[in-house]
Amino acid sequence: MAVAPTKAETARGLRLFARLDERFLLALFVLAAVAVSWFLRTRALGASLWMDEGLSIGIASQPLTEIPEVLRQDGSPPLYYLLLGVWLRLVGDGPAETQALSVLIALAAIPVGLWAGWSLFGRRAGIYLAAMCAVNPFLTTYAQEVRMYSLMFTLSLAVTAAFLNVFVMRRRRYLAALLPLLAATLYTHNWALFVSIGLVTALAWLLLTAGGSERRALFRDGLIAFGGAGLLYLPWLPTLLFQVQHTGAPWLNPPRLGAPVQISKYLLGGGTATCALVLAGGSGLARFLQEARLDPRRRAIIAAALVVVAMLGSAWLFSQVSPAWTTRYLGASLGPLLLIFAAGLARAGRLGIAALLIVLAIWSLPRLYDLQNKSNAADLAQAAAPLLHRGDLVISLQPEQTPLLAYHLETLRGVRGLRYATPLGPVRNPHVMDWRDSQERIERATVARNLEPLLATLPPRARVLLVHPITARRDDWDAPWTALVRRRAAQWGAALAGDRRFRRVATLPPFYRRATRIGVRAVLYEKTGA
Structure with missing residues (x-):
């Protein structure tokens, strides 16, 4: 004779079913985001290559063991070129084949964004950030280019989220991820040095506002993360110093005060999308800032903002002496920027939903001419x-x-x-x-x-x-x-x-x-x- 389940067993069964249903819907969302991203980011694949892509393919086509030495002539770190070198040997060296590596890296930004937003500010923020990563126009452009900027975006987002999880949320298990992520970022583009300045600035603020025992723990973890990444980067340092002395960027002028316009136009998709993000996201961020002084999410927002401000500020100041400021380099700041906006939109309720829909609609508009005729x-x-x-x-x-x-x-x-x-x-x-x-x-x-x-x-x-x-x-x-x-x-x-x-x-x-x-x-x- 069958025994009827108890109320407790029934409740457990319903909770399990709800969790399975939630995971199914989440997986469905990620697959849909990847499909939309793939559609948007393959419309001009292989249509045109420009000068910098020729540089990338040329370096990557050299013997793999010689690429680090060849880069003494170029001025860049080796990680992307080594990845591309392996890729073109496996997949092919045609225009579409070489650009496809950037597409896959851009697709990887979607689950990274989901994890980054969810782990720090909750499920809604993770979904919002993943959606923005799927259609952001800057990432759409460089997903179809044989350059390292989609990798730089993805790594800067991941390293910022790992940093905030370790030093704000105090989830030390992410320390094992932060160290290699920071080292990989440094080996991807020299603007990672400015990313590091931003992270160190945020850590300094956290140390100043922490209590005695907590300050010692933060300092210890900071030594592990930044010291370990520095040790991994140390073999490249002689090459970097040579590059600084001999392979500057004479093709650039020192930047003026137009950085906000550059960020709005090229990173955030123009004035309408920027206004929606700033106004709706700002209202949500204001709510975070009204929380208690030691509230982790409030501190995470402030720390992320410090990362962006210190990164851009140090890069702008450095470029007054040795110009290293151009729109595509600013993509290093886009990861933490989108993380901040996703948190604000998620906290803004219905206003945040409306703003997100406007932004996603604008970002999803096809912009093929520039990509097809580089x-x-x-x-x-x-x-x-x-x-x-x-x-x-x-x-x-x-x-x-x-x-x-x-x-x-x-x-x-x-x-x-x-x-x-x-x-x-x-x-x-x-x-x-x-x-x-x-x-x-x-x-x-x-x-x-x-x-x-x-x-x-x-x-x-x-x-x-x-x-x-x-x-x-x-x-x-x-x-x-x-x-x-x-x-x-x-x-x-x-x-x-x-x-x-x-x-x-x-x-x-x-x-x-x-x-x-x-x-x-x-x-x-x-x-x-x-």
Whole structure:
């Protein structure tokens, strides 16, 4: 005879069913977010590569063991390039294949965001943050680019959440995750140094506002986390110091006071979305700040804000001396920013829901033109490849375009045996840009010293493809490096056009599809006499 379940057993069964139902719905949400993110972030996959993507592919295509040494010429840490090097050997080196790594990293940001928001501010904040990670336009752009910025975003979000869990929520189990996450961030992009300054600033505030015994425990954990990450980063430090001395960013100007506009336009999707986040999120954040002084969530909000402010402030100050400030680098601050906004929207109730829906709708609008037309280098290579032969000379008047040109001509079009040069001189490895002391080298470059020896070595009937950057917008070409590139391009173009030993064969490409980053045009010459 069956025994009827007791009330307690029935209640336990209902609770178990509710938990299973909740987990099913959560899994369904994550799958839906990933599907939407995949749809948005593959619309322009493989459509266009620009100059910086050529740099990435060129470095990653070097032997894996040589990549750290090659980066002495570039100025970046090695983690992304090593990952990309393994990826392109496994998946392929075509435009879509190489960009796909960034797509997968961007998709990984969704569960990271869910964990980050949920672990710190509750389930609703986690869901909101995951949804924002799925459609944020900055991440959508760099999910379809062969660069490290989607990895930098994901790591900065994860490292901020782990830091707050350890030092605010006092969940020391996350200390084991924080240490390698911080080290990985440092090995991904040099702006991680500013992220570290932000984290240390937040830790200093927590130490100042903690009690005696708690202060000692925080200090001990800080030594473990930052000291351990520093030890892991120590082998890279000599290379970093060399890069700082020899591979600066002469292509940038010192930043002014437009950082809020940059963040609003490029990181948060424009004025409407920013206003919705600030107004609705701000109302929720105000409620957090009204909590008791030692309330963990209140302290987490303040600490996260300190991370963002100290990160951007230190980067802005450093860039007044050595410019290292550009929109895509600001993505390092986007992770903690979205974490703060998700917490505020979750606390704002119905207003937060309305604001979130507005933001998600704006962020989900397709913006394909810029991604599909980053550069016209592929058009140029397609037109030039049938006209070039082994031993011909390709001169890129913007030196950092060389790896992209070599990728399109050699890897994709199969033109072998070409020689490459720039105003800096002959290029030994066209797949790697040598930034070492580049500003001083281009200042010394002249037609007589750098161009004439190249032309003199060419036999009759050899061809020269002279590739110019399109410099129509002068305000984009006024930094120390870019201004000289523009000037040298004009000088070398005039010199070759007036050289009677060469005749013009073609102007390439035959049509110009607007490039939203940096476009190129070329003139093909053939040597007719000595």
